[in-house]
Amino acid sequence: MTDMFVSLGTWNWLIFGFVLMALEVLAPGIFLFWLGLAALLVGLISFGVAISWQIQLVMFAIFAAAAVPVWRRLALPKSDASASPFLNKRADALLGREFTLEKPIVDGNGTMRIGDTVWRVAGPDTPAGTRVKVVQVDGANLTVAAA
Numbered sequence: 001m002t003d004m005f006v007s008l009g010t011w012n013w014l015i016f017g018f019v020l021m022a023l024e025v026l027a028p029g030i031f032l033f034w035l036g037l038a039a040l041l042v043g044l045i046s047f048g049v050a051i052s053w054q055i056q057l058v059m060f061a062i063f064a065a066a067a068v069p070v071w072r073r074l075a076l077p078k079s080d081a082s083a084s085p086f087l088n089k090r091a092d093a094l095l096g097r098e099f100t101l102e103k104p105i106v107d108g109n110g111t112m113r114i115g116d117t118v119w120r121v122a123g124p125d126t127p128a129g130t131r132v133k134v135v136q137v138d139g140a141n142l143t144v145a146a147a
Contacts, residue, residue, distance in 0.1 A: 010046045020033070034071050091119075091137040094119075100131055109122055132144035132147055
């Protein structure tokens with residue numbers, strides 16, 4: 001086993017790196033890519049500098065460990081909540097907006113068409129054609145008040 005480590009050289013690291021990257025193509029998961037990149041870096045550095053096998057293994061371990069934060073930074077999507085803050089929360093997007101009632105609110109309940117959707121509304125009795133403001137959202141129910 002020691003003979004194998006003693007014989008570690010530039011070409012061994014480069015071949016190991018390419019093998020790991022080829023395995024990444026066969027079994028995608030991004031993990032083997034970074035290990036292959038670490039092996040390639042060790043191989044490229046050992047081209048220019050004569051390094052003992054112990055230092056080569058330590059360098060591989062350091063490069064492989066350093067690849068984890070790099071991978072996480074590159075792989076995790078940048079979540080920009082401001083791009084679509086009401087995704088899957090359509091009713092919350094209506095809060096504070098004003099609309100015109102097409103049908104009157106009778107006995108505190110009614111319906112209102114917003115876009116292509118009919119919403120249940122609750123609020124004071126109001127005749128059709130009145131501007132109302134959405135003051136509260138409870139699931140698919142909107143509470144409105146006179147605007």
